[in-house]
Amino acid sequence: MTQEQWGRLKQKIQDSVGQSNYRNWIEPLELAEVSGGIATFQVPTSFLGNYVSQHYGDLILYQISSIDPKVRRLNFRVAANCAARPSQPDAPRTAAAVQPVRTDGALPSAPLDDRFRFETFVVGKPNELAHAAAKRVAEGGPTTFNPLFLYGGVGLGKTHLMHAIAWDLTTARPDMNVLYLSAEQFMYRFVQALRDRKMMDFKELFRSVDVLMVDDVQFIAGKDSTQEEFFHTFNALVDQNKQIVISADCAPGEIANLEDRIKSRLQCGLVVDLHPTDYELRLGILQSKLDRHREQYPDLMLNDGVLEFLAHRISTNVRVLEGALTRLFAFASLVRQPITLELTQDCLADVLRASERKVSVEEIQRKVSDHYNIRLSDMIGPKRLRAFARPRQVAMYLCKQMTSRSLPEIGRRFGGRDHTTVMHGVKRIEELRIQDAQIADDLELLRRTLEG
Numbered sequence: 001m002t003q004e005q006w007g008r009l010k011q012k013i014q015d016s017v018g019q020s021n022y023r024n025w026i027e028p029l030e031l032a033e034v035s036g037g038i039a040t041f042q043v044p045t046s047f048l049g050n051y052v053s054q055h056y057g058d059l060i061l062y063q064i065s066s067i068d069p070k071v072r073r074l075n076f077r078v079a080a081n082c083a084a085r086p087s088q089p090d091a092p093r094t095a096a097a098v099q100p101v102r103t104d105g106a107l108p109s110a111p112l113d114d115r116f117r118f119e120t121f122v123v124g125k126p127n128e129l130a131h132a133a134a135k136r137v138a139e140g141g142p143t144t145f146n147p148l149f150l151y152g153g154v155g156l157g158k159t160h161l162m163h164a165i166a167w168d169l170t171t172a173r174p175d176m177n178v179l180y181l182s183a184e185q186f187m188y189r190f191v192q193a194l195r196d197r198k199m200m201d202f203k204e205l206f207r208s209v210d211v212l213m214v215d216d217v218q219f220i221a222g223k224d225s226t227q228e229e230f231f232h233t234f235n236a237l238v239d240q241n242k243q244i245v246i247s248a249d250c251a252p253g254e255i256a257n258l259e260d261r262i263k264s265r266l267q268c269g270l271v272v273d274l275h276p277t278d279y280e281l282r283l284g285i286l287q288s289k290l291d292r293h294r295e296q297y298p299d300l301m302l303n304d305g306v307l308e309f310l311a312h313r314i315s316t317n318v319r320v321l322e323g324a325l326t327r328l329f330a331f332a333s334l335v336r337q338p339i340t341l342e343l344t345q346d347c348l349a350d351v352l353r354a355s356e357r358k359v360s361v362e363e364i365q366r367k368v369s370d371h372y373n374i375r376l377s378d379m380i381g382p383k384r385l386r387a388f389a390r391p392r393q394v395a396m397y398l399c400k401q402m403t404s405r406s407l408p409e410i411g412r413r414f415g416g417r418d419h420t421t422v423m424h425g426v427k428r429i430e431e432l433r434i435q436d437a438q439i440a441d442d443l444e445l446l447r448r449t450l451e452g
C-alpha cells in the first residue's frame with residue numbers, strides 16, 4: 001500500500017469515525033511500512049497507539065485489506081523521536097504498552113485498559129447494583145444469570161466494569177478464554193470472515209470462548225446480517241452455559257432497530273443500569289483520582305473546597321470530571337500556582353459553562369410563584385398589584401441571569417410584555433438586591449433551588 005493510498009483511506013475512515021475522532025486519533029497515524037502482511041504505523045505516544053488499536057484497529061484493518069488483501073495485521077510503534085517526550089497531561093501514566101492488533105486467525109481480545117480494575121472503581125448508590133453484579137460474574141463461579149446486561153449513559157463506567165471483570169477472570173484463571181470486544185469489532189470481524197470465506201472458522205472461534213463480553217451492543221442495531229450472526233453466537237454460548245456480558249447505552253427494549261428476538265434474549269439474564277452519578281459519588285471519584293495526580297505533581301497545593309466545587313458543578317459524566325481534574329493539575333503546574341477556587345474557575349470556564357444545569361423560564365416562573373405564594377397565572381397575567389409585580393420582576397431577573405434568553409423573549413414568556421418592561425424589572429431588582437436584605441436572601445435561595 002502506498003502513502004497515497006493510505007491518504008485516501010484516511011479520508012474514508014474520517015467519514016465513518018467523524019471529524020473530531022479523526023483529528024484526535026487517525027490523523028496522527030503515519031504509515032511506516034507494509035511488509036510480511038503487517039502494516040506498521042508510527043504513533044506519537046503509546047497511549048495513542050493503544051487507543052487506536054483498541055477502538056479503530058478493526059476498522060483500519062478492514063479498510064486496508066480492502067485494497068491490499070495481503071495485510072493481515074496492524075502494528076503501532078512509538079516514533080523514536082517522540083518516545084522521550086514527557087507524558088501529555090491527558091495520557092494515562094499507567095496505560096498498558098501498545099499491543100498489536102492481531103486478526104490473523106486467532107481470536108484476540110481487545111486490549112484491556114490497565115486502569116479499569118475493581119480496585120479503582122468507586123462504588124456509590126447509583127452504581128452499586130451494577131458493581132455487585134459485575135463482581136459476581138468476575139468470581140467466575142457457576143453462571144447464575146446470563147447474560148449480564150449493563151446499561152447507562154455516556155461515561156458512567158460500563159467499559160470500566162467490563163474490563164474489571166475481564167482482568168479478574170484472566171488473572172485468576174489464565175487458562176480461561178475470555179473474549180472482550182466492542183460490537184463494532186464484532187461486526188468488522190464478521191465482515192472480514194464473510195469476505196475471506198472463513199465463516200466456519202469465525203463461528204468455531206466465537207463458540208469456543210468461555211466468557212464473551214460485547215461492549216456497546218447498540219452499535220449492531222440496524223445491521224441485519226451482523227445481528228443475525230450475533231444472535232446465533234449468543235444462543236450457542238448460552239446453550240453451553242458460557243457467561244455473556246453485554247453493555248449498551250440504553251435498556252435492551254429501548255435499542256431502536258434491534259430485532260425483537262435479540263431484545264428478548266438480552267433481557268433473559270440480569271439487566272442492571274448505571275444511574276447518573278450523584279454528588280457523593282462524584283466527590284468519591286475525584287478523591288480517588290487525586291492520589292494519582294498527587295504522585296505526578298507532588299508539589300502542588302490544592303485548596304479546600306475545590307473538589308467539592310467540581311463535584312457540585314460538573315454533573316455530566318465521569319469522563320468529563322476526570323478530564324477536568326487532569327487539566328486543572330496540568331494547568332496549575334504550568335503556571336506554578338496553588339489550585340484555588342479562582343484558578344479552577346478560570347482554567348475550567350468552558351467545562352463549567354457546558355455543564356451548567358439548563359434552567360427554563362417556566363421552571364423559574366413556577367419556583368418564584370411558589371416561593372411568594374402566588375398563582376402562576378397572576379405572575380404572568382396583566383395585574384399590576386405590587387404583590388404580583390415584585391415576584392414577576394424577581395422572576396424576570398432570574399431569567400436574565402440564569403438562562404440565555406434575550407429580553408424580548410423573556411417579555412414574550414411573561415404574557416407578551418415589552419422588552420423595556422423586562423429591562424426595567426431587571427434593573428429594579430438589581431437595585432433592591434443591594435438595598436433590601438430580604439430580596440437578596442430570596443434571590444440567593446431561589447437561585448440555589450433552581451441550580452439543584
Ligand SMILES: Nc1ncnc2c1ncn2[C@@H]1O[C@H](COP(=O)(O)OP(=O)(O)OP(=O)(O)O)[C@@H](O)[C@H]1O
Pocket residue numbers: 116120121122123127152153154155156157158159160161249285318319322
Ligand atoms: N465509579 C467509577 N469509579 C472510578 N472511575 C469511574 C467510575 N465510573 C466511571 N469512571 C471513569 O470514567 C471514565 C469513563 O468510563 P467508561 O469508559 O467506563 O464509560 P462508559 O459507560 O463505557 O461510556 P461510553 O458509553 O462512552 O462508552 C473512565 O475513565 C472510567 O474509569
